[in-house]
């Protein structure tokens with residue numbers, strides 16, 4: 001079940017990232033002094049143009065910005081952020097047989113993680129257990145990574161059972177502030193072209209294995225992807241309406257293998273876009 005949550009909860013579209021940068025620069029220095037290398041979201045010394053979550057959010061990872069092409073050429077795609085959607089009190093889609101999306105996606109995530117690690121990627125998960133980080137928390141984890149792509153995993157309540165669809169976010173108007181920053185709410189905009197390439201590659205691999213799946217990635221308004229500053233896709237497996245959970249379980253290894261092969265095929269195409277604008 002893909003969630004399409006509107007903008008209404010976020011009035012601060014043009015969140016002033018210059019202030020956030022100053023805050024983060026200070027936070028990074030403090031972080032570096034006090035807790036060196038203790039987290040996966042390690043502080044970066046380079047300056048950032050990437051949006052940060054609005055203040056007051058519980059997320060603490062330090063975002064990193066798009067790199068220059070010189071930096072990108074030195075550091076290829078190495079990290080995959082896996083987002084098992086829903087969790088905690090948010091069960092996601094539910095089937096009549098007691099199947100819960102929030103639980104099944106964890107099972108799929110474990111398989112996908114294994115397949116990606118076998119391809120040599122480092123995997124970071126947005127949740128490890130049955131909790132429900134906010135959309136912003138999840139995006140913040142992704143935005144703290146360098147050389148990463150983001151994949152959110154869902155089980156659908158619709159669609160032909162045994163098929164898998166890949167989504168990329170619909171076009172977002174590119175907005176930058178006078179200082180060249182990207183608003184948090186438009187973080188995905190500079191990455192949409194790359195997200196499309198990644199989505200088509202992963203969809204192609206999935207369709208080879210799961211007949212009846214679409215040939216190319218679809219576009220949809222997806223809240224989780226909009227605030228993610230990386231090539232980002234949603235993968236949705238059909239569906240929770242199967243009578244026997246084993247029907248879904250049997251798909252996990254095939255989905256994992258297809259995603260891992262799709263990401264590996266995307267790796268040579270991975271060049272982080274520069275967003276232009278002025279450094280603070």
Ligand SMILES: [Zn+2]
Pocket residue numbers: 001002003085086092093101153154155
């Ligand atoms: Zn879902």
